Amino acid sequence: MKEIFEHIENNINETINNLFRMVSQPSVSAQSNGFDRAPDLMCKIAEEYGLKTTILRPDNNGFPSIFAEKKSKNSDKTLLFYTHYDVQPPDPLELWESDPFKPEKIGDRLYGRGMSDDKGNIAARLAAIKAFLDIEKDLPVNIKLFMEGEEEIGSRNLLSIIDKNKNLLSADACIWEGGGRNMSNNPFIYLGLKGVLSINMKVKKLNVDAHSSYAPILPSAIERLTLAINSFKNEFGHIIIKDFHSDILPLSDEERNAILSLPNDSKEWEDTFGIDFSEYNNESIDDMKIKLYAEPTANVAGFNSGYNGPGMKTVLPSVAECKMDFRLVPDQNPNKIFKNIKDHLIQNGFSDIDIEPFGKVFPYRTNISSPLVNLVKETAFQVYKKEPVVSPNNPGSGPMYEFGGMLGLPVVSAGIDHPTHKIHAPNENITVEDLILGSKHIALIMKKLVTNE
Amino acid sequence: MKEIFEHIENNINETINNLFRMVSQPSVSAQSNGFDRAPDLMCKIAEEYGLKTTILRPDNNGFPSIFAEKKSKNSDKTLLFYTHYDVQPPDPLELWESDPFKPEKIGDRLYGRGMSDDKGNIAARLAAIKAFLDIEKDLPVNIKLFMEGEEEIGSRNLLSIIDKNKNLLSADACIWEGGGRNMSNNPFIYLGLKGVLSINMKVKKLNVDAHSSYAPILPSAIERLTLAINSFKNEFGHIIIKDFHSDILPLSDEERNAILSLPNDSKEWEDTFGIDFSEYNNESIDDMKIKLYAEPTANVAGFNSGYNGPGMKTVLPSVAECKMDFRLVPDQNPNKIFKNIKDHLIQNGFSDIDIEPFGKVFPYRTNISSPLVNLVKETAFQVYKKEPVVSPNNPGSGPMYEFGGMLGLPVVSAGIDHPTHKIHAPNENITVEDLILGSKHIALIMKKLVTNE
Structure with a gap:
């Protein structure tokens, strides 16, 4: 050569x-x-x-x-x-x-x-x-x-x-x-690379925005959406959507060891994002590496509803919307995951939430x-x-x-x-x-x- | 005359x-x-x-x-x-x-x-x-x-x-x-007229927005704010902020009867807002009248965070903000209620939420x-x-x-x-x-x- x-x-x-x-x-x-x-x-x-x-x-x-x-x-x-x-x-x-x-x-x-x-x-x-x-x-x-x-x-x-x-x-x-x-x-x-399922969630509870004096008797789109978002995870931040983890291919010992051998970048992340991992959670760097490289996520990328300008408007908004991205690992299938999320919403009483997919990437490793x-x-x-x-x-x-x-x-x-x-x-x-x-x-x-x- | x-x-x-x-x-x-x-x-x-x-x-x-x-x-x-x-x-x-x-x-x-x-x-x-x-x-x-x-x-x-x-x-x-x-x-x-306490809640978890591939290890400002909002009410929609109801002057029988004698406007509300009260809750019109005329509220008037434009941005937003208005009834004091809300957040683990008042009207009847x-x-x-x-x-x-x-x-x-x-x-x-x-x-x-x- x-x-x-x-x-x-x-x-x-x-x-x-x-x-x-x-x-x-x-x-x-x-x-x-x-x-x-x-x-x-x-x-x-x-x-x-x-x-x-x-x-x-x-x-x-x-x-x-x-x-x-x-x-x-x-x-x-x-x-x-x-x-x-x-x-x-x-x-x-x-x-x-x-x-x-x-x-x-x-x-x-x-x-x-x-x-x-x-x-x-x-x-x-x-x-x-x-x-x-x-x-x-x-x-x-x-x-x-x-x-x-x-x-x-x-x-x-x-x-x-x-x-x-x-x-x-x-x-x-x-x-x-x-x-x-x-x-x-x-x-x-x-x-390998993670997959992604991007979704839009929208809830419309009223034909028109209401004056907030009606709050005692009218449903709140924002509250419904915050409840739906919170229903995806338990108090420890684990995703609890039924069957979400069913198809995940476990890491082999060799793969797990390879991930644990990756450089410890936690100091760099702390500097970049201005956080202190010791305050934020009690996880070991090993746990964090496994999560970052090999576990799926449910992230809210945007949330928008009602009045967000200067001062205050006493309004009860008719509609609330959010965007989420779920990063997936082998062998999760974004089409099945979308169905799991949809089922989860219905089974947890959120059939009033409209959910639309608009991006699907399959994971591979x-x-x-x-x-x-x-x-x-x-x-x-x-x-x-x-x-x-x-x-x-x-x-x-x-x-x-x-x-x-x-x-x-x-x-x-x-x-x-x-x-x-x-x-x-x-x-x-x-x-x-x-x-x-x-x-x-x-x-x-x-x-x-x-x-x- | x-x-x-x-x-x-x-x-x-x-x-x-x-x-x-x-x-x-x-x-x-x-x-x-x-x-x-x-x-x-x-x-x-x-x-x-x-x-x-x-x-x-x-x-x-x-x-x-x-x-x-x-x-x-x-x-x-x-x-x-x-x-x-x-x-x-x-x-x-x-x-x-x-x-x-x-x-x-x-x-x-x-x-x-x-x-x-x-x-x-x-x-x-x-x-x-x-x-x-x-x-x-x-x-x-x-x-x-x-x-x-x-x-x-x-x-x-x-x-x-x-x-x-x-x-x-x-x-x-x-x-x-x-x-x-x-x-x-x-x-x-x-x-009488209800009072109002308007607040802004803001949570900043990161110095800068992160790529959402970091979601497994970085905290989510949106999730924190949705959890804080949901902590204010129980599953029946009742406000569960400690001492929130302490100062409420009960309605006299005469006042309660006066409220129950008010015209039944539920059909008009249903038409205006495009809702069906029978689907939304099982409350009697009497309960709805008492709530509307004589009970306090916790309403989210706006929620804003992250990317909300067309398509998708795989971002983990650093900051989330919302506006809320709490309508108060006699003899709730907006200054005490603000302190109750602040205490509630701290006692429920939300000391990372910044809360600012920017509107206070006392109730009177x-x-x-x-x-x-x-x-x-x-x-x-x-x-x-x-x-x-x-x-x-x-x-x-x-x-x-x-x-x-x-x-x-x-x-x-x-x-x-x-x-x-x-x-x-x-x-x-x-x-x-x-x-x-x-x-x-x-x-x-x-x-x-x-x-x-």
Whole structure:
């Protein structure tokens, strides 16, 4: 691999140039900005690297995914990469020190929207492919590179795209976007993402707002909604919705130990949020890690009713509304969970609460015993020279289920991330070092996939 | 009284002219509109009726109250009238069919902002005074006419104005603004108003909003606030704040019977609010009347936290806030109730909830056995020829305590109201008939105050 790694280092300027070409082209899915040109540009660049491309359009007017592949002459193994070419809105623009769509190198960092999330990951994968093709005139495995166009707006068409293209996307393993290094520069690898069920709850008790002098005889929409919210948890904060936990796949000992071995970030959380965990609860850091990485949640994201302006209005509001997100863990199914919540409300006397779903992401977690996990860990250690940190399940969410669950693949992350990259924020960036290290890691995974399994 | 009543009828055009002069002058306290001229105009008109006037200015930049008096040559009894000359904002202007400050007579109705509430009541009192002075060359009792300038914005300076002018305002009885006829044209008399304690509750759990993936380990401000709200009542909706009910003066049998004799408006409430009481609760109409007219409330007027826009934001909000109003009945004290609520929160583990008062009105109820009540009832029957409806305590609130409690006076309403007058709404009006009947009722009360006691 010495020559491959040297090629990645020696050709870093070409990699950066192509990354700059991608970042220069806006592709802001939330603002529908740039999709007249972005898909073609992504295809053009992939084709320059020797890949064959196909644009996978959703049935509706959503933004297409791009599929690019190149076969190996000597391997029947196939590695699928999940990435996305859409980016977050650059706003607030006034906080950028450079133009988000005019990439710049300042010191050892490259700035621009999407530089790290996720065009940097696409560039690293292309750099690894290029190294093999230049040095070995072949790829060690067949490569399928999937680039989604709607990740930043909830992957709303991904499930149907995957469903329709199962054969096209068949593979032996999937490497996820993301991952890279943590604050201590240990390689950081994750094997799963939580799912999400987002709901709206609304209760209307009166045709019109009433003067609050009627409070003795009229029902209160706000009180009904607060009672419904409180009915979801017991006094210890445990979710008590019937059957909510029924399908949860227990952590194996190995997974539990991996979570408990994750760095203790409690001090950082305390500083960020201005809280003192010792005052807030009496849980051990071990309990907190298990909860954060591997347990479901019921969170109220917004609550709105009545008069909230200056001073006072003596009103009894007719309507109250709230938004909740339930993060789910394997093998909870957001459709079943929605039914559980609905049943819970009816069984607890809340049939007056209207509940609507408007976001569903399935959870997924690759088994920590999967050979792919070891492969990514071992190759990370070889490239980064530091012990990898493995998180069986991340607290956040993403469309990993579509690849892991629907295509039946082990999915492990490997990437170019670093906590200093400011993804989703102004001045998003990547270091040249992270781009080189990430590309080398991808190259080594490609090489070892054939020999290790 | 025949001549007095005829005088009122014969001089109705002069009464209307003076009412139009008052209505033509804006005096919108909420919008600080017209107070450069309104107090002087009210004094001028009162003086034209033979009263001596004093402007009572609050210490701050609030709007003054106007005191006007005229002594009787032959009586040592004094009757105090509470009224107010400020009016509600005329908005929404586009719904007026006439100019709110250019009074107009259309058919038998007079239109304009303040025509009924409360300049019509002032005009009725002046018409009665004028009748006695013209016919008998004297008043049957000493008259003190108090006209507040801040009733529509919560009477914020009234308590200190009354406190500083106790001698000036000393009297034997007080006739309240409001009252008149109900929808069946029975005279409607009320003896009390509820008090109000308005509070703001706020809970801040985090320095900044968190991504909702942190929900397993971070506290939720919304959940804390919903729990605090729910802690105020038991499952039957009864307020369970310790000592909340301690000072409540029980209804006498006579008061209870008076409340139970009030018209059954449940059908009208059902139509207005689109509810079905039989589905909502199993209370008898008797229970509902007692609750509405004579029991305290804890109402949530507004709740605001987190993201409430379109779609979903996976956020764990740092702060949640709500506004509540507690309507109080005699002899609850809003200052003690505020302390009870504060103690309740601390004793129930909610010391993280910040609570601020920003509105306090004391409750007041004149004893139904007071001779003044009989006097107003009997005179009402004589004038209106229909059985009066007596409400010992109204569901709404107003500054009656300042007169009844602080000055130690019996307070009973008598006025020119009718449910069709659209007070506080566009096209506020009064009928000529209500103005005449109300003036006659006031005149008869003045006459009988001397002979009846």
